[in-house]
Amino acid sequence: MEVELAQIRVKQGDITSNLEKHIDILSTSSAECVIFPELSLTGYILRDITYDIIKDAETAEEKLAEQGKCAIFGTIREYHPGILRNTAVVLMNGKREYVYKFYPPTYGLFEERRYFQPGDPRKDVKIFKFKDISFGVAICEDVWHSEPVEALSLMGASVIFVPSSSPLRGLSSTLTIEQDWETLLRAHSLMQNVWMIFVNSVGSQDEEYFWGGSMISSPFGKIIVKGKRLEEDRLTFKLNLDEVRRARYFSSFRDHQRDFHAFMSNL
Amino acid sequence: MRIQQVLERLERIDYSSISEYLTLRIKDYIQNAGAKGGILGISGGVDSAVTAYLLSKAVDNFYFLLMPSESTPKEDIQDSLDIITELSAEDKYSFITIDPIVEKFKESVGEDKKVIGNVKARVRMTLLYAFAQKMNYLVIGTGDKSELLLGYFTKYGDGGVDVLPIGDLYKTQVRGLGKFLGVPEKVVGKPSSPALWEGQSAEGELGFGYDLADAVLYLMVEEMKGTEEISAELEINKDLVKKIKDLVISSQHKRLPPEIFRLSSRSINSDWRYPRQWR
Numbered sequence: 087m088e089v090e091l092a093q094i095r096v097k098q099g100d101i102t103s104n105l106e107k108h109i110d111i112l113s114t115s116s117a118e119c120v121i122f123p124e125l126s127l128t129g130y131i132l133r134d135i136t137y138d139i140i141k142d143a144e145t146a147e148e149k150l151a152e153q154g155k156c157a158i159f160g161t162i163r164e165y166h167p168g169i170l171r172n173t174a175v176v177l178m179n180g181k182r183e184y185v186y187k188f189y190p191p192t193y194g195l196f197e198e199r200r201y202f203q204p205g206d207p208r209k210d211v212k213i214f215k216f217k218d219i220s221f222g223v224a225i226c227e228d229v230w231h232s233e234p235v236e237a238l239s240l241m242g243a244s245v246i247f248v249p250s251s252s253p254l255r256g257l258s259s260t261l262t263i264e265q266d267w268e269t270l271l272r273a274h275s276l277m278q279n280v281w282m283i284f285v286n287s288v289g290s291q292d293e294e295y296f297w298g299g300s301m302i303s304s305p306f307g308k309i310i311v312k313g314k315r316l317e318e319d320r321l322t323f324k325l326n327l328d329e330v331r332r333a334r335y336f337s338s339f340r341d342h343q344r345d346f347h348a349f350m351s352n353l
Numbered sequence: 354m355r356i357q358q359v360l361e362r363l364e365r366i367d368y369s370s371i372s373e374y375l376t377l378r379i380k381d382y383i384q385n386a387g388a389k390g391g392i393l394g395i396s397g398g399v400d401s402a403v404t405a406y407l408l409s410k411a412v413d414n415f416y417f418l419l420m421p422s423e424s425t426p427k428e429d430i431q432d433s434l435d436i437i438t439e440l441s442a443e444d445k446y447s448f449i450t451i452d453p454i455v456e457k458f459k460e461s462v463g464e465d466k467k468v469i470g471n472v473k474a475r476v477r478m479t480l481l482y483a484f485a486q487k488m489n490y491l492v493i494g495t496g497d498k499s500e501l502l503l504g505y506f507t508k509y510g511d512g513g514v515d516v517l518p519i520g521d522l523y524k525t526q527v528r529g530l531g532k533f534l535g536v537p538e539k540v541v542g543k544p545s546s547p548a549l550w551e552g553q554s555a556e557g558e559l560g561f562g563y564d565l566a567d568a569v570l571y572l573m574v575e576e577m578k579g580t581e582e583i584s585a586e587l588e589i590n591k592d593l594v595k596k597i598k599d600l601v602i603s604s605q606h607k608r609l610p611p612e613i614f615r616l617s618s619r620s621i622n623s624d625w626r627y628p629r630q631w632r
Contacts, residue, residue, distance in 0.1 A: 097630075098628055098630045098631065099628070099630075099631055131628050132628065133626040133627050133628050134625060134627055135627060135631060137629065171565075254374075256366045257366075257367075257370055257371060257374055258365065258366040258370060258371075259366075259367035259369075259370060260367075261370075289381065290378060290381050290382065290385065290627045291628070291630065292629050292630060295374075295378060316373075316374065316377060333555050
């Protein structure tokens with residue numbers, strides 16, 4: 087399965103322009119499936135624009151579905167009237183599926199719970215299959231927790247796509263947030279022996295600057311692909327299951343102790 | 354000594370990455386605003402010099418105003434002109450003496466040096482916006498994080514700008530960035546002063562220097578330490594820490610848009626919140 091990581095500059099609330107960019111990339115991509123960042127159709131720092139753009143976002147989603155190409159992109163979905171969710175849309179084999187964010191962050195610069203309802207782990211943990219590869223999608227902050235990636239991996243995913251909108255923090259000779267992401271992705275890869283595919287947006291949205299730096303961690307926990315920092319980039323990579331197999335032969339991933347989760351449900 | 358240790362922590366940043374990033378952001382901001390360029394007031398101090406260097410790296414369309422008054426030290430004017438030469442901006446600046454305009458204000462409001470000092474800052478802001486409008490440029494602010502936190506600026510004067518590119522860098526870091534960018538040493542090391550009246554210095558007016566202020570502010574804001582802890586760590590009097598903290602608290606109104614008294618069920622900035630870039 088060949089995938090493209092579309093590290094794009096997303097314009098806040100400008101769905102027309104964002105849609106054009108999606109269509110342009112889909113029509114020029116040589117990959118079998120294109121992965122866009124979190125909220126790639128709408129922008130991330132939206133505040134109350136959120137309420138104003140729902141209809142336009144729905145229309146744009148329909149247009150993207152018409153493209154007929156495998157894609158994962160980000161939008162806002164009205165789950166029930168007036169109840170919105172931060173959503174990744176999975177377009178595949180002429181079908182459309184939705185993945186919701188389970189941990190919409192609301193601390194520091196983030197205010198997602200002001201607008202979005204979290205996904206429900208009892209209903210919304212899903213994996214998909216493209217040809218012979220099973221994959222899951224975990225949106226940005228969900229990777230800062232252990233459960234979503236662990237659940238998807240235990241369900242059988244060999245690849246976890248991580249559409250993200252990660253703003254820059256701690257810029258010096260290294261970028262703290264980039265190091266944090268590398269650590270997180272590598273840790274998930276090492277523990278679950280899965281491909282972790284992080285696709286970040288780039289560019290300014292009000293005070294925040296999305297730093298790009300999309301990357302892939304192999305099932306052995308090695309960062310093997312890295313996108314440009316602070317500018318748009320398109321990366322293509324061919325995924326395989328052999329590395330997942332080899333990593334798992336020599337790891338204890340198979341030894342899942344369900345009782346830990348039973349125990350944790352009472353904490 | 355203890356202050357120096359904190360300043361070393363604060364200076365553990367990479368000026369090359371920061372310069373690249375801020376330059377990119379200035380360029381982006383001007384472009385996103387649909388403006389043609391950026392204008393700033395150049396004073397001969399380190400903040401405006403650093404911002405001028407960044408602006409000139411970010412865009413071709415930049416412009417500077419030199420707006421001295423009778424209280425502006427001669428060397429500041431010369432330093433500004435040197436920076437202009439250094440940036441090959443000989444045809445990209447105007448020199449406007451603001452004294453005749455300020456005199457008109459004196460006729461109406463009297464000669465109190467603080468009142469007139471703030472008038473000078475606001476006259477400069479008015480000139481910058483007049484030029485900016487004429488040229489379709491943005492007014493690029495030069496305030497740094499130390500000044501912004503202490504409220505050491507004139508509300509709607511040097512505080513009246515479109516964007517603050519170095520507003521997340523403490524004064525000590527701005528000096529470091531200045532060195533990196535090649536700002537002349539005499540400007541980088543110059544004691545800070547708004548020069549709103551003759552002999553004014555930031556240290557004289559505030560009662561402490563920026564080294565101390567930066568150490569206290571850094572511990573307070575970045576490391577979230579309390580007054581007692583900061584006083585112990587820096588081995589300075591608690592009252593001094595408290596004085597800096599009080600300045601930060603009492604100047605919050607200068608950093609925010611004016612409060613709106615709520616009447617309706619959707620009040621601007623309270624539960625009607627829109628981003629800056631909004632289509």
